[in-house]
Amino acid sequence: METITIPGTPKTPTVEMNVDSGIIEIKGRSIPENSIDFYRPVVEWLDNYSNSPASETKVNIQLEYFNTSSSKCILDVFKKLEQVFKRNGEKGVVINWFYEEDDEDMLEAGEDYQSILKIPFKMIEIED
Amino acid sequence: MAFDIEGWYNEIGNGDIIAHHKGAISAELISRVLEHVENELNNREEKSKLRKKVYNVMVESLQNLFHHTENPPENVKLGDIDKKFVIFVLKKETGGEYSFTSGNFVIEKRVKFLKDRLDQINYLTADELKILYQLILNNDEYSDKGGGGLGLVDIAKRTENRYEYSFHNQNNGHYFFCLKILINN
Numbered sequence: 498m499e500t501i502t503i504p505g506t507p508k509t510p511t512v513e514m515n516v517d518s519g520i521i522e523i524k525g526r527s528i529p530e531n532s533i534d535f536y537r538p539v540v541e542w543l544d545n546y547s548n549s550p551a552s553e554t555k556v557n558i559q560l561e562y563f564n565t566s567s568s569k570c571i572l573d574v575f576k577k578l579e580q581v582f583k584r585n586g587e588k589g590v591v592i593n594w595f596y597e598e599d600d601e602d603m604l605e606a607g608e609d610y611q612s613i614l615k616i617p618f619k620m621i622e623i624e625d
Numbered sequence: 626m627a628f629d630i631e632g633w634y635n636e637i638g639n640g641d642i643i644a645h646h647k648g649a650i651s652a653e654l655i656s657r658v659l660e661h662v663e664n665e666l667n668n669r670e671e672k673s674k675l676r677k678k679v680y681n682v683m684v685e686s687l688q689n690l691f692h693h694t695e696n697p698p699e700n701v702k703l704g705d706i707d708k709k710f711v712i713f714v715l716k717k718e719t720g721g722e723y724s725f726t727s728g729n730f731v732i733e734k735r736v737k738f739l740k741d742r743l744d745q746i747n748y749l750t751a752d753e754l755k756i757l758y759q760l761i762l763n764n765d766e767y768s769d770k771g772g773g774g775l776g777l778v779d780i781a782k783r784t785e786n787r788y789e790y791s792f793h794n795q796n797n798g799h800y801f802f803c804l805k806i807l808i809n810n
Contacts, residue, residue: 507656528659528684530652530691562677564684565775568762599674602681602783609755613763 498545501538509535510560514542519551523574524559527567536570543577550581550589559595559623560603568606575614582616595621628793628801630703630728634712637726641717644683649709650694655687662715669717675810678783679723682808683715685776686725694729698797701730723808733798740792743804746777747787754782784808 498516505511510525521543529535556578563571575592582590594607604620611618634647643665644658662683666676690711697703697710712728731739749757758778766774781788789805 507660528688530655530688562680562684564688565779566688568775568779572762597673599672600677601674602677605755609759609762613759 498542501542503538512539514539514546516546517551519554520557521554521578522557522559523571524557526561527563527571529564529567532564532566532570536567536573540570540573540577543574543581547577547580547584550585552585552589554578554581554585554590556590556592557595558592558607561597563606572610572613575610575616579614579616590616592616592618593621594618595623598622598624628795630701630712630801633728633803634714637712637714640719643715643717643723645714645716647712650687650691650711651709652691655691658687659683672810675723675808678808679715679725681783682725682780682806685780686713686727686806689776690727690729693731693735695732695799697730698795698799700797701795701799718807721810723810724805725808726803726805728801728803730795730799731792731802733800736792736800736802739790739802742777743788743790746781749781751782751785754778758782780806 500515500517501512502514503509503512505525508526508529510523510527513520513522515521523539527535558571578590578592594610596603596607604622607618607620638645644662646654646658659680663676663680666679671679690713691709694709694711696708703710710730714724714726716724718724746754746757758775761775761778777788784806786807786809791803793801793803795801
């Protein structure tokens, strides 16, 4: 399996998933009309990755906007990471959820995921 | 008397308009409108929190229209447009808040579903909306249009306002669905 990079567009985020370092990043805007098509390769990659993950997986999610169809796909991404967490334990996976300091809705969105999932989340405020 | 769609559009199109449209909706149109709205809100130096709320409401609303509008029935003439017809207006109200109003065709069997969903959302408290949002987010279901049925709940949760809505019978099993939401500053 290979490291993959998907460049960002005005409606889709930059995605970088490094199989060696275990660093997974999703940054930018996620507002495509069809989120399922966009996230399919990401979820498939994670499905493979969860079989033999790096000793530590660090996930950085830094989204400016995301639509509700992306929110379901992002939950699918996190559910794959939950499998890595089950395999590697607490030190094995951390999700860094970045939000801008005045963006309470984005913080709340991270907390919604946190309440559904059993993976450690770190909420990280970005100052302007 | 039949509902006057053109007259309604003229009526809601008065005031401090940020974006308006009467015609077909496409992914390209949505991109152009979102870019325009973002620039306009920046030029008006609106606070970041309000800019983000308006932008999020626009994304969800326009994509709802894109995925769910029905083509106009044969008895309704709207110039050359016969597919994916929608109306929408984003404007700043005199109190400083923004409003987003839209209109689109729906088939009769969707009317009850939409009424029930909108009445439910309007009835729920902020805490109950949050619970409903999490339940739908985590229900593992995607609609046939690729959406998750979360859009209307998300908008209400963000704006903390109630929807104003109406359905107007256009015959041939079609209704014209008018929807308005306020976004407070």
